[in-house]
Amino acid sequence: xxxxxxxxxxxxxxxxxxxxxxxxxxxxxxxxxxxxxxxxxxxxxxxxxxxxxxxxxxxxxxxxxxxxxxxxxxxxxxxxxxxxxxxxxxxxxxxxxxxxxxxxxxxxxxxxxxxxxxxxxxxxxxxxxxxxxxxxxxxxxxxxxxxxxxxxxxxxxxxxxxxxxxxxxxxxxxxxxxxxxxxxxxxxxxxxxxxxxxxxxxxxxxxxxxx
Amino acid sequence: xxxxxxxxxxxxxxxxxxxxxxxxxxxxxxxxxxxxxxxxxxxxxxxxxxxxxxxxxxxxxxxxxxxxxxxxxxxxxxxxxxxxxxxxxxxxxxxxxxxxxxxxxxxxxxxxxxxxxxxxxxxxxxxxxxxxxxxxxxxxxxxxxxxxxxxxxxxxxxxxxxxxxxxxxxxxxxxxxxxxxxxxxxxxxxxxxxxxxxxxxxxxxxxxxxx
Numbered sequence: 001x002x003x004x005x006x007x008x009x010x011x012x013x014x015x016x017x018x019x020x021x022x023x024x025x026x027x028x029x030x031x032x033x034x035x036x037x038x039x040x041x042x043x044x045x046x047x048x049x050x051x052x053x054x055x056x057x058x059x060x061x062x063x064x065x066x067x068x069x070x071x072x073x074x075x076x077x078x079x080x081x082x083x084x085x086x087x088x089x090x091x092x093x094x095x096x097x098x099x100x101x102x103x104x105x106x107x108x109x110x111x112x113x114x115x116x117x118x119x120x121x122x123x124x125x126x127x128x129x130x131x132x133x134x135x136x137x138x139x140x141x142x143x144x145x146x147x148x149x150x151x152x153x154x155x156x157x158x159x160x161x162x163x164x165x166x167x168x169x170x171x172x173x174x175x176x177x178x179x180x181x182x183x184x185x186x187x188x189x190x191x192x193x194x195x196x197x198x199x200x201x202x203x204x205x206x207x208x209x210x211x
Numbered sequence: 212x213x214x215x216x217x218x219x220x221x222x223x224x225x226x227x228x229x230x231x232x233x234x235x236x237x238x239x240x241x242x243x244x245x246x247x248x249x250x251x252x253x254x255x256x257x258x259x260x261x262x263x264x265x266x267x268x269x270x271x272x273x274x275x276x277x278x279x280x281x282x283x284x285x286x287x288x289x290x291x292x293x294x295x296x297x298x299x300x301x302x303x304x305x306x307x308x309x310x311x312x313x314x315x316x317x318x319x320x321x322x323x324x325x326x327x328x329x330x331x332x333x334x335x336x337x338x339x340x341x342x343x344x345x346x347x348x349x350x351x352x353x354x355x356x357x358x359x360x361x362x363x364x365x366x367x368x369x370x371x372x373x374x375x376x377x378x379x380x381x382x383x384x385x386x387x388x389x390x391x392x393x394x395x396x397x398x399x400x401x402x403x404x405x406x407x408x409x410x411x412x413x414x415x416x417x418x419x420x421x422x
Contacts, residue, residue: 125402155407196366
């Protein structure tokens with residue numbers, strides 16, 4: 001247990017808590033008071049830590065995500081499960097308006113994206129558009145299409161890397177690949193977006209001052 | 212107060228809590244027990260709600276963000292303030308490695324992005340790369356450049372829309388524009404990315420089955 005803490009960078013108390021909460025599978029009992037843990041435990045703890053610290057997920061969400069992916073019979077259902085659990089609309093949020101749902105459907109048509117019926121991200125996106133409307137800062141359809149068009153090559157590279165043969169073998173690695181591909185690269189994407197905004201903002205300013 | 216609750220969709224108890232916490236400026240006292248609130252209060256409450264419900268920010272972060280933007284003397288310092296406070300590295304997280312910082316600097320060179328010295332997003336990005344390394348799923352430099360290159364047109368459209376003359380007038384609107392531009396469009400971007408991933412994943416699968 002002490003070694004597990006040292007290798008995962010988590011406190012023994014935290015690890016015991018994860019064991020109680022069912023986030024970490026129990027180790028193999030060795031005598032009455034000791035248990036032995038292996039690589040998979042270290043890996044799972046690192047993943048939990050990344051999901052809570054980096055992806056900022058709540059612990060109950062982490063549990064759902066891991067349980068759902070572990071239970072998925074195929075790679076693709078694992079991906080779907082991760083997307084559903086990681087991206088489900090806030091249950092407390094009101095349902096999206098028909099107007100925004102229609103905008104999302106039109107966007108999917110224009111971009112020729114075919115999603116499973118009732119895909120949670122459709123609701124999430126429609127809801128996000130409603131929020132921008134409610135705040136008096138609606139996102140225009142052209143802007144929405146710029147977003148969709150620009151994000152496509154990113155998604156393409158991600159899907160190709162996720163489908164890399166290396167992931168085929170171990171479910172444990174697949175769990176990580178799904179979660180990391182879906183969640184842990186988001187901070188990279190968002191940091192780059194803010195950097196680009198800052199660089200462009202500075203350029204436009206300089207252009208204005210010099211004109 | 213009751214009207215404020217009705218118009219903002221928040222409970223009176225929540226609004227009183229925000230007043231106590233200094234998130235919402237006090238209304239104008241009308242007699243000893245009543246106060247009058249105006250449009251700016253409704254707008255601020257909607258913004259706080261969006262930041263907590265949509266952007267999932269903690270309340271103390273929301274306070275910092277709003278205070279920082281309200282205090283910024285210029286539009287650009289407001290943008291910088293929002294980026295800093297919204298994007299500061301987790302204080303509990305270890306500092307990024309020199310190797311990742313060097314990768315980020317090289318990326319900025321390749322993309323010709325010029326950022327203010329010690330820009331927080333540089334640390335955030337380097338730290339995110341470290342996390343992917345630690346999890347055994349490093350992001351390659353080519354992939355990082357694909358991300359940066361693809362995100363650029365999105366940032367360009369956002370900066371241009373943020374700089375729209377409409378925002379020039381009212382600081383209140385500017386606060387919203389910064390926060391919304393920085394944060395509330397992120398769910399749109401991330402939902403689109405997941406949709407594209409799902410569509411591409413399905414296409415590759417179909418291609419494999421048919422081959």
